[in-house]
Amino acid sequence: MTTTGDSATSATGSEAVARDERGRIERYDHAAVEPAWQAKWADLRLYETDLHDHSRPRFYLLTMYPYPSGALHIGHWYIVTPTDAIARYRRMHGDNVFLPIGFDAFGLPAENAAIKGGFHPREWTMANIEAMRRQFRSMGATFAWDTEVVTCEPSYYRWNQWLFTQFLERGLAYRSVSAVDWCPNDGTLAREQVEGTDRRCWRCGAEVEKRELPQWYLRITNYADELLDFAGLDWPDPIRIMQTNWIGRSSGAEIVFETAASPHHAGGEELRVFTTRPDTLFGATFIVLAPEQPLVATLTAPDKRAEVEAYVAAAGTKSEIDRLSTEREKTGVAIGSDAINPVNGKLIPIFIADYVLATYGTGAIMAVPAHDERDFAFAKKFDLPIVKVVMPKGADPDEELTEAFVENAADFAPAQPGHRGHVRGIVEHLGPVGQFLEDLETINQGRQATGQIVMVNSGQFDGRPAATASEDIVEWLAKRGKGRQSVTYRLRDWLISRQRYWGTPIPVIHCEDCGPVGVPADQLPVLLPESVDYRSSGDNPLTRDETFLAADCPQCGKPGRRETDTMDTFMDSSWYWFRYLSPHNDDAAVDADLVRAWTPVDQYTGGAEHAVMHLLYSRFFTKAMRDLGLVHEGEPFRRLFNQGQILGADGERMSKSRGNVQDPDELVARYGADTVRLFLMFMGPWDQGGPWSPTGIGGVNKFLNRVWTIALDPHGRDAGDQTGGALPPGEEESDARDRMRAAAHRTLRDVTADYDDFRWNTMIAKLMELSNLLFRYRGTSVAGLPEWDEAVRLLVLMLAPAAPHISEEIWSRLVAARGEAWESIHVQRWPEVDESAVVEATREVPIQVNGKLRDKVTVPAGITDDELEEVILSRDKVQAALGGREPHRIIHAGGGKLVNIVVR
RNA sequence: GGGCGAGUGGCGAAAUGGCAGACGCGCCGGCCUUAGGAGCCGGUGCCGCGUGAGCGGCGUGUCGGUUCGAAUCCGACCUCGCCUACCA
Numbered sequence: 001m002t003t004t005g006d007s008a009t010s011a012t013g014s015e016a017v018a019r020d021e022r023g024r025i026e027r028y029d030h031a032a033v034e035p036a037w038q039a040k041w042a043d044l045r046l047y048e049t050d051l052h053d054h055s056r057p058r059f060y061l062l063t064m065y066p067y068p069s070g071a072l073h074i075g076h077w078y079i080v081t082p083t084d085a086i087a088r089y090r091r092m093h094g095d096n097v098f099l100p101i102g103f104d105a106f107g108l109p110a111e112n113a114a115i116k117g118g119f120h121p122r123e124w125t126m127a128n129i130e131a132m133r134r135q136f137r138s139m140g141a142t143f144a145w146d147t148e149v150v151t152c153e154p155s156y157y158r159w160n161q162w163l164f165t166q167f168l169e170r171g172l173a174y175r176s177v178s179a180v181d182w183c184p185n186d187g188t189l190a191r192e193q194v195e196g197t198d199r200r201c202w203r204c205g206a207e208v209e210k211r212e213l214p215q216w217y218l219r220i221t222n223y224a225d226e227l228l229d230f231a232g233l234d235w236p237d238p239i240r241i242m243q244t245n246w247i248g249r250s251s252g253a254e255i256v257f258e259t260a261a262s263p264h265h266a267g268g269e270e271l272r273v274f275t276t277r278p279d280t281l282f283g284a285t286f287i288v289l290a291p292e293q294p295l296v297a298t299l300t301a302p303d304k305r306a307e308v309e310a311y312v313a314a315a316g317t318k319s320e321i322d323r324l325s326t327e328r329e330k331t332g333v334a335i336g337s338d339a340i341n342p343v344n345g346k347l348i349p350i351f352i353a354d355y356v357l358a359t360y361g362t363g364a365i366m367a368v369p370a371h372d373e374r375d376f377a378f379a380k381k382f383d384l385p386i387v388k389v390v391m392p393k394g395a396d397p398d399e400e401l402t403e404a405f406v407e408n409a410a411d412f413a414p415a416q417p418g419h420r421g422h423v424r425g426i427v428e429h430l431g432p433v434g435q436f437l438e439d440l441e442t443i444n445q446g447r448q449a450t451g452q453i454v455m456v457n458s459g460q461f462d463g464r465p466a467a468t469a470s471e472d473i474v475e476w477l478a479k480r481g482k483g484r485q486s487v488t489y490r491l492r493d494w495l496i497s498r499q500r501y502w503g504t505p506i507p508v509i510h511c512e513d514c515g516p517v518g519v520p521a522d523q524l525p526v527l528l529p530e531s532v533d534y535r536s537s538g539d540n541p542l543t544r545d546e547t548f549l550a551a552d553c554p555q556c557g558k559p560g561r562r563e564t565d566t567m568d569t570f571m572d573s574s575w576y577w578f579r580y581l582s583p584h585n586d587d588a589a590v591d592a593d594l595v596r597a598w599t600p601v602d603q604y605t606g607g608a609e610h611a612v613m614h615l616l617y618s619r620f621f622t623k624a625m626r627d628l629g630l631v632h633e634g635e636p637f638r639r640l641f642n643q644g645q646i647l648g649a650d651g652e653r654m655s656k657s658r659g660n661v662q663d664p665d666e667l668v669a670r671y672g673a674d675t676v677r678l679f680l681m682f683m684g685p686w687d688q689g690g691p692w693s694p695t696g697i698g699g700v701n702k703f704l705n706r707v708w709t710i711a712l713d714p715h716g717r718d719a720g721d722q723t724g725g726a727l728p729p730g731e732e733e734s735d736a737r738d739r740m741r742a743a744a745h746r747t748l749r750d751v752t753a754d755y756d757d758f759r760w761n762t763m764i765a766k767l768m769e770l771s772n773l774l775f776r777y778r779g780t781s782v783a784g785l786p787e788w789d790e791a792v793r794l795l796v797l798m799l800a801p802a803a804p805h806i807s808e809e810i811w812s813r814l815v816a817a818r819g820e821a822w823e824s825i826h827v828q829r830w831p832e833v834d835e836s837a838v839v840e841a842t843r844e845v846p847i848q849v850n851g852k853l854r855d856k857v858t859v860p861a862g863i864t865d866d867e868l869e870e871v872i873l874s875r876d877k878v879q880a881a882l883g884g885r886e887p888h889r890i891i892h893a894g895g896g897k898l899v900n901i902v903v904r
Numbered sequence: 905g906g907g908c909g910a911g912u913g914g915c916g917a918a919a920u921g922g923c924a925g926a927c928g929c930g931c932c933g934g935c936c937u938u939a940g941g942a943g944c945c946g947g948u949g950c951c952g953c954g955u956g957a958g959c960g961g962c963g964u965g966u967c968g969g970u971u972c973g974a975a976u977c978c979g980a981c982c983u984c985g986c987c988u989a990c991c992a
Contacts, residue, residue: 024943238908238987245907248991275992288992330990355990365992373905374990490991611987645986682928684917688910696916696929703928705943720936720944762918765927772927775944846923851973853923891922891972898922902972 016817017712025716028708030672034805038140046824047087047142049098051581051594059095060598061087062577062637064606064614065102065149068128069109072135073654074662074680074692075646081677082643082686082760083605084141088801089755092830098598099142100580102149103129106157107569111502120530121502125152135665139673140804142826147580151572152502156579158525159589160571161507163621165518166628168508172219175516178495179316182211210316215497216506216565220620224249224489226634227619234639236687239611246612248490252276253474255366255483257287260338260347264301271295271339271350274361274488277371278477279469282458283389284366285379287339287350288332290358291315299350301336308335308352315354330355330378341366342482343473344459353378361488369404376404389457390466397456494617496568499540501532503566511553511560520554526562540564573614574621577601578631595631600638608642615640641758644689651691662692674803675701681760681802703768704806707799710774711792711810717779725779736777737787743773744791745837751798752833764802770795793831800825847872848900849881865892872899 018026041047063083066076087099103125110121117124129150136143149156167173183206220227224247230240252275261267271287289296291312300308311333332353339350355374356365369379369386379386388397391405453466461469477483497506505526507519519526529548532541542548542564553560575589581598582591600622615637622636647653648660655661667676678700684690709716717725727736747770754763774791777783796814800807804826811825840861845868847855855877859868869890872878882903889902 241908242987245988250991252992273992277992355992357991360991367992372990372992374992377990488991608986651985682916690916693916693929699928702943718936718944720934722935722945761916762927765918768927844923848922848973851922851971856923889972893922893973898973900922900972 016813025709025713028672028705028806028809030674030805031669033809034138034140034673037805037808038137041140041142041824041826044824046826047099047144048146049096049144051098051598053096054597056094056096058598058602059087059090059097060577060601060603061090061097061099062580062601062604063099063101064604064610065104065573065576066132067104067107067109068125068132070128070131072132072664074664074667075654076135077139077664077676078646078680078689079605079607079643080136080141081139081680082758084139084804085677085681085755085760085801086603086605086758087142088804088826089830091826092797092801092828094829098580099144100147100149100577101136101141101143101145102576102580103132103151104569104573104576105129105150105152106503106566106572108500108502111500114502120532122152122530138665138668139677142804147583149576149579149583151504151569151576154525154527155584155586157504157572159579160504160567161519161524161526162521162589163575163625164567164571165507165521165524167218167624168518170628172222172624173216173496174219175214175216177212177214179210180213180215180499181208182213183208213497213499215495216508217493217495217497218620218624220494220617221489221491223620223623224491226623227491227616232638233635235637236608236640236642239608239615239640239642242611243616246491246616249487250276250489251485251487253278253470253477253483254362254486255281255342255477256481257339257342257366259295259299259350260340262301262337265299265337269295269298271364272362273364273366274486275366275368277368277470278473278483279455279466280368280371280389281341281343281366281473282455282461283368283370283387284341284348285369285385285387286348286367288353288356288365288367288375288378289335289350290356290363291352291354292358293352293356293363295364296335296352299335299337304334304336307333311352311354330374330381332378332382334382342477342480349384351378351382359492360490370401371404371406373404373406376401387457390453390455390469393452393454494568494620496571497565498568499564500566501528501541503569504571505542506563506565506567508563509551509553509560510563511556511558513558514553514555516563517553517555517560523554540566542566570614570617574617575625577636578625590625590630592630592632599631600633600635602638604637604640605643607645609645641687643686646689647691649692654692660692662694667694667697671697671701672805674704674806678704678764678803682764684761686758686760700764703764703771704803706775707767707771707795708806708810710771710778711796712813714778714783714788714792721779723776723780727780727782728776733781736780736782737785740773740777740782740791741787741834741837742840743770744787744794745834748794748798748831749833749835749838752830755801760802767795767798797825797828797831800828843896845872845896846898847875847878848898849878850902851900852881854878854881868892868896868899872901 061083063080066072084099087097090097105125110125113124114121133145151157151160164173228244228247228249233240254272254274255278257271257273259265259267259269259271273287275281292315296308296312311331330353332351332355334349334351337350338347340346341348351367355378356363365375367375367378367384368389369375369384370388371390376386378384386401388399388401388405391397455461455464455466455469458464458469461472464472474483474485478485505528507524507526508516509519510516529542529545533544549562549564551560551562552558578590578595578599581594582588585591618636619634622631623634625631626634645653646662648655648658648662650658650660652658652660664676671679675697679694679697682696682700727733731739747766751763751766754760754766770791774788774795777788782788793814796807796810800811808825811828812822815822842858843861844856844858846853847857855872855875857871857875859871863871872890873887878901882901885903887901888904891900891902892898893900
């Protein structure tokens with residue numbers, strides 16, 4: 001940048017600041033300065049990134065792109081402002097920073113607004129985007145606007161469609177029939193549109209039912225194991241734990257029961273169950289099938305049919321959440337058939353019950369009431385036998401249980417390779433020693449448990465330690481073809497079908513002969529028709545659009561019918577950071593070279609509410625795209641930070657209906673963007689969030705004005721200043737100069753560390769401290785000396801990433817006053833700490849007696865421990881505290897930070 | 905029911921094994937002003953003692969433990985928040 005610039009408000013001459021007739025300096029005028037610099041930065045194209053410049057280290061900084069709801073609220077600022085500070089800070093370190101932005105522009109709110117307001121969702125969305133762009137600019141955020149992505153544009157969703165067809169070809173996308181929520185008036189509903197425990201439609205209040213509909217899925221479960229591996233990722237533990245729990249890997253066994261012959265049924269059919277407790281197989285006293293299990297129809301006895309069908313129908317109207325509610329009493333129906341326990345040949349009755357889910361495992365369980373709480377409750381209710389099969393050594397095998405004995409010896413067994421036994425949470429952070437101790441404890445517990453819990457009532461296995469029983473039984477079953485080790489996941493395939501208009505059309509044509517066929521790449525995009533007929537109802541207008549529906553089969557050419565489902569908008573957000581690198585590329589979804597050069601993303605910032613949705617889908621997509629050869633690595637985001645959430649003043653989530661939304665424009669108009677930015681960073685730790693309160697915003701505003709005054713009017717004095725322009729009592733000029741320099745460099749050292757760790761609140765506190773010190777020296781003989789100028793320079797540079805406008809304005813005025821050529825503060829190098837400046841000649845040592853603070857003493861920095869003890873013991877207060885007792889020990893703690901005298 | 909996180913002045917917070925309350929708000933006093941919802945200077949955890957400089961005690965949700973020393977580490981409990989919810 002060689003532009004000879006001057007300040008945005010054009011100061012003249014060598015004076016850095018204008019004065020009024022009373023000699024008071026002009027105040028910082030944010031309303032004029034901020035927009036002027038924003039315009040200048042844009043003119044200079046300061047924040048467009050040359051993605052092909054590999055001469056500097058790259059820094060891909062990504063923040064979750066917003067949904068264009070209409071206006072930024074303070075929560076958007078809370079995430080974007082510090083993210084922008086990171087970008088500016090990294091640039092000052094010489095990194096080639098890429099900070100793109102875009103809009104997550106498809107989705108239901110636009111459609112609802114359109115139905116209500118009678119306009120097109122595109123109109124609403126684009127108007128909102130325009131408003132939000134303006135707001136983003138008002139905060140001075142350094143987004144690379146030239147790579148903006150808007151997901152409702154065909155240039156973007158075309159590649160959603162292309163990726164879908166690639167997945168389809170490789171079997172990663174498939175169509176299957178499943179139950180969805182259905183309103184008789186409004187059609188398909190999203191899960192969140194079903195309200196209350198009585199399950200009513202949010203719009204018309206009708207009772208919602210379940211409908212079986214063909215839906216499109218992505219096989220995220222193919223990647224379940226890989227998604228459990230977080231190696232190399234610097235992500236917050238809670239997110240990793242949530243994803244791990246969501247995936248829910250359970251290892252156990254699949255066991256094959258056989259159905260028994262009965263008057264209505266020949267028997268001999270396989271009935272597979274999944275269990276994590278094969279060791280309790282002898283205790284299985286009944287079988288429970290999910291109501292939807294396919295075998296139910298064939299196994300039900302004629303005299304049970306009516307009852308069973310009624311139960312199945314009732315289960316269908318309940319949501320999964322209702323069904324799984326632990327509060328509910330167990331219900332179920334015996335279907336009039338038996339199964340044969342493979343291990344002992346015993347006949348056990350088969351039930352259906354809604355506490356068994358069709359979608360997990362095999363949709364069937366062997367019920368072991370003695371060792372499972374749910375089965376126990378069911379057995380009690382239906383008066384079924386309860387047989388104890390594992391128990392502590394020496395207990396009575398026939399004693400009646402009052403509750404299920406669920407202690408599992410295997411849980412305490414030594415950790416197997418790849419399996420972590422009974423270890424809570426994540427223990428890596430304990431380090432090698434902590435890990436070792438933890439393991440040791442696990443092993444000891446395991447040894448104890450191994451000998452103490454044994455099998456009973458289990459035929460040939462009686463007396464064996466329960467810890468190894470599972471393995472023994474599975475081996476026994478496997479030899480007879482009656483079972484095998486098996487792993488099951490809680491994670492299910494990702495249902496991406498939405499029966500909605502405002503989304504990416506799923507690029508498929510249904511052909512009578514060929515079935516569903518993906519639309520070939522050269523026929524993409526499948527455009528959303530622009531004019532649609534809502535007929536004032538909420539269902540999908542695509543189903544009534546004959547021009548859209550008519551399409552020939554790409555394989556055989558016969559007339560077919562276009563798929564009308566659109567994609568879940570989480571598809572859009574599952575790869576958008578790749579598209580930022582080449583948003584205008586019409587030939588490919590991603591640019592392989594740029595992807596290789598710029599991904600994985602170095603730092604991602606955004607809310608934790610996406611833990612098991614967006615953040616998991618994105619990891620899946622990246623792996624799937626890797627396997628398609630589109631990208632080179634399987635993880636999207638190397639480092640993740642979750643900021644906290646800003647709530648309304650009432651402590652509730654901000655929403656228009658609650659009327660607790662804070663509009664940032666108002667604050668910006670009053671205080672300026674820098675004050676708002678700084679205030680949001682100063683409120684508290686970034687990952688904490690909290691209820692919104694503007695109390696205290698005046699404090700950071702005052703701070704900025706004081707920095708302005710220090711920098712531009714060092715010799716001025718305020719009316720009311722009672723120090724008379726003199727140095728603090730007892731302080732020489734040379735002391736003051738050393739003190740300023742030490743403070744500036746100590747602040748630089750600490751502030752740099754705070755920036756690196758995103759500790760904005762303490763970072764700003766330290767800048768305030770430095771400015772308070774300088775303000776004290778303002779108008780004294782040391783103001784304007786080289787140490788002063790250096791301290792001011794460091795202060796403004798340190799402030800620049802957080803408060804970019806005022807820093808730039810001060811910087812430009814200082815440069816102009818010195819008659820130097822202007823270059824933006826935001827392209828300056830981050831200053832280096834001079835450690836020698838930080839070293840002080842004396843230090844203050846707190847003195848404790850038995851841990852209680854009794855005195856403090858100032859000593860030369862180089863004093864030895866022995867000399868220090870002599871000084872300390874000669875102090876009156878110390879002697880008084882000792883009360884004649886002899887010191888037992890003297891501890892010099894924390895590298896001389898503190899001394900503790902121990903007496904008895 | 906389970907998982908995760910958090911409890912510190914009137915308030916937002918700092919300190920993550922070593923001086924509790926940095927920094928800011930608010931409040932109190934003073935200065936400057938025609939004026940002040942501006943600006944500047946000083947004070948401000950609680951209780952007690954002292955005219956005073958000051959002195960003493962108490963204090964980080966509760967109870968216990970480890971340690972020379974604990975807001976910080978460990979155990980139990982209480983409260984709040986978020987996530988999850990019969991996953992066999």
